[in-house]
Amino acid sequence: MTQTNNIKVLVTGGLGYIGSHTVVELQNAGFNVVILDNLSNSTIDVLEGITKITGITPDFYSLDLRSKEDIKPFFKTHSDISGVVHFAASKAVGESVQKPLFYYQNNVTTLINVLQELKSIECQNFIFSSSCTVYGEADSLPITETSPIKPAVSPYGNTKQISEEILRDICVINRKFKTVALRYFNPIGAHSSGYIGELPLGVPQNLVPYITQTAIGVREQLPVFGDDYPTEDGTCIRDYIHVVDVAKAHVVALNRLLNSQQESNYEVFNIGTGNGSSVLQVIESFEEVTNQKLNYKIVDRRLGDVTSAYADTTKANTILGWKARFSLDDAMRDAWNWEKKIRTKK
Ligand code: UD1
DSSP: OOOOTTOEEEEETTTSHHHHHHHHHHHHTTOEEEEEEOOSSOOTHHHHHHHHHHSOOOEEEEOOTTOHHHHHHHHHHTTTEEEEEEOOSOOOHHHHHHOHHHHIIIIIIHHHHHHHHHHHHTOOEEEEEEEGGGGOSOSSSSBOTTSOOOOOSSHHHHHHHHHHHHHHHHHHHOTTOEEEEEEEOEEEOOOTTSSSOOOOOSSOOSHHHHHHHHHHTSSSOEEEEOSOSSSSSSSOEEOEEEHHHHHHHHHHHHHHHHTTOOSSSEEEEEESOSOOEEHHHHHHHHHHHHTSOOOEEEEOOOTTOOSEEOBOOHHIIIIIOOOOOOOHHHHHHHHHHHHHHHHHHO
């Protein structure tokens, strides 16, 4: 077992949705966490939420990873960082189509900047936040890690593919540098305490925040994008995974790196539940756990949606030694609890 107390871990984007839940799990596991976040898609209140849950306020620096000048002094004074969990990135698919350069700069240049700084402090343990979007419309289901990488349908998806390639190339030339890339399926839900969760800016693009905002009355009606897909009920199928399960996968991956348990210095794991749920099943789960009807309407398909995507989690279960524990109902209950809490705060 790793003695984690004095191990300093940098979490970039640590005030974001998945980042903040991961900080909680890292602190619960005893790691000494330092957060870098430019607050572009998060708020400082998240720090308070993390403190309420764990009793520890992580070290926080409001810095933008695009600026080499700004981050250099940070890495100079934190040369004792043992591992990095890199979340900092933009993630809105539609926006990435509108602003490709912004996405390449924000997601790829920042990765390069961090990696260059890590070289100077000789930190060799890196966890990268990737996505199942790299598989596109997979030829067969469930999706394994050896499924082909399909041409990206958006600049956002492309930044994930390019980032994985950059890391793989570095691992080839520097055998001491170790990376785990975690390809998340659809993270949903919130911490069961209701202190942290997802904070979508403006109109939510993702299904679950749209559902909870509709139920609370912020949105009038949930549009269900298409019911003519070749699935049982005609709606798309995804692998929805509780964000706390996703967060825990990072702790396991970090321990794997720190204990040098890797089979190769570049590893990729699917982070999902292994179960596919349709949009209508997600709505049904929400209605059941909250005991209310949701106002929704079937509308046209959304451009760029794949029909079905769910993970084969055998590799994560057996090699990484991690398994999702929470159910879809758990995630919907926690998402609803979070939505109610943030609305009553305002
Ligand atoms: C999207 C991104 C993915 C990203 C993930 C998390 C694409 C192609 N993929 O996944 O790269 O990692 O978000 O940010 O965009 N739906 C509705 N009504 C809504 C919203 C969604 O019916 O108002 C449906 C969608 O058609 C889809 C499912 O719900 O079938 C899930 O959608 P969403 O939550 O946006 O996630 P993905 O599109 O799977």
